[in-house]
Amino acid sequence: MKRKRIKRIIFFSAAIILVTVGLYAFSEYNRKVKDLSKVKADMEISAADILAEYEKDEAASNQLYLDKVIAVKGTVKSLEKNDKGHYSVVLGNENSMASVRCSMDSIHQRKAEDLVTGSVVTVKGACTGFNSNDLLGSDLILNRCVIQN
Amino acid sequence: MNKRIILLAVLLTGTLMMKAQDKYFTRNGTITFYSKAPLENIEAQNKSVTCVLDTKTGNLQFALMMKGFEFEKALMQEHFNENYIESHKYPKSDFKGQIVNNDAIDYSKDGDYTAKVKGKLTIHGETRDVETLGKISVKGGKVIAAADFIIALEDYKVEIPKLVKDNISKTVKIAVGCSLDVLKS
Structure with a gap:
């Protein structure tokens, strides 16, 4: 039971980190030269x-x-x-x-x-x-x- | 006697005027470079290129500031300046050369002429011989100089990081477009 919870927490935090990194990379890649x-x-x-x-x-x-x-x-x-x-x-x-x-x-x-x-x-x-x-x-x-x- | 003086004066002013019209220039010519690659295409434009053409000798010069290249994406512009071309160390790039077949171009007559250009191109502190065909268009007192040519990044010691080596083209196409006016001196 406990193990399952830990697994779930790890899975979700990994997903959040991945999405954040992905979004950052995407915005950085598309960043325009400053006006x-x-x-x-x-x-x-x-x-x-x-x-x-x-x-x-x-x-x-x-x-x-x-x-x-x-x-x-x-x-x-x-x-x-x-x-x-x-x-x-x-x-x-x-x-x-x-x-x-x-x-x-x-x-x-x-x-x-x-x-x-x-x-x-x-x-x-x-x-x-x-x-x-x-x-x-x-x-x-x-x-x-x-x-x- | 009087006639002679007038004739002399006319001849003199004539030659002076001819002398003044030998040189053509611009300070806001454009040079664009293109690099086609599997991952993505890179394009940047510099709109403050200086160019001087001496129509008498065929001497041709271009100069630009490396930091003046404008990219669509900020990251590309930063990488270009910091990692590839190192514009803080080598801020300028120039070309000094000649139109080899200058005699075949009649600058007093409107028309398009093929120009064979030969000279030395300096980028990233490295100087190499380049040779290309360009076009000289004479139109209403203006001279338009245009040329496309390809250079290899390796020749100018521009290093591509290993990580992206396969995704970035090893050659770059350079397109020159300068509309030159008479230099009044």
């Missing part, structure tokens, strides 16, 4: 400041910013739409070869369409790295961006 409009920025900085830091020491800046969600405030230098209809907001000083290039999250890019060149805006995005080119200048790239305000 940054729902994530608080790890830090806030101006476009000029972060560009200056990157130009001074890229490796050290990567340690600080790479993969972090950062909110960058700056002047809209240009708004670009590529051949596939995807928007990028470019922040920075008009006379400088360096910019913060914000690749918009496709769900949130509508808000970017109305941006005016010369206006000041804060864009939140995942820091993806610093891409410098002799000819094109340098870009700090933010990915999955959303307009913060």
Whole structure:
């Protein structure tokens, strides 16, 4: 009698554990990349400041910013739409070869369409790295961006 | 005398303009990679690819940030960055090469041209020679560069964990699509 009860308890706890593990694995497997409009920025900085830091020491800046969600405030230098209809907001000083290039999250890019060149805006995005080119200048790239305000 | 000066001026501005239109570029080109496997297909896109093409010499360059690849599933993106490509160690990837048959492409005339591209591709800190056929389309002052090619993960020392070795493709298809504008200098 007692043995039967113990067996039953073991069976049910094993089943519960299996289901929990299964559900966790399933949700983990299907987990989507976070929508940054729902994530608080790890830090806030101006476009000029972060560009200056990157130009001074890229490796050290990567340690600080790479993969972090950062909110960058700056002047809209240009708004670009590529051949596939995807928007990028470019922040920075008009006379400088360096910019913060914000690749918009496709769900949130509508808000970017109305941006005016010369206006000041804060864009939140995942820091993806610093891409410098002799000819094109340098870009700090933010990915999955959303307009913060 | 006056006529000569005007002619000289016209010629000069002509050559200057030609010089300015040699180079084409983009900062928001796309590169997508596909990996087909029994377990599941993997696809990711990078929308911030820079590309510079010198139409005079045929020199062609691409560069992208590895962390800029966007996946449908978060777990894949994390594994790609942390375990496979180690993007914290090797954040950039680039290609430097030439269009070998550049003389056969008339950049001043709209049309589609086959481009034979040869150069060095660096991924995961490893540089290998690659060669592929691509397409150059000249259309209304723009140059569209497109190419598909396949690379072997082994060549770039990208290790696949033993546990999933049989379920993940050992090769990856890379599709490049860049719409280039004239670089005004």
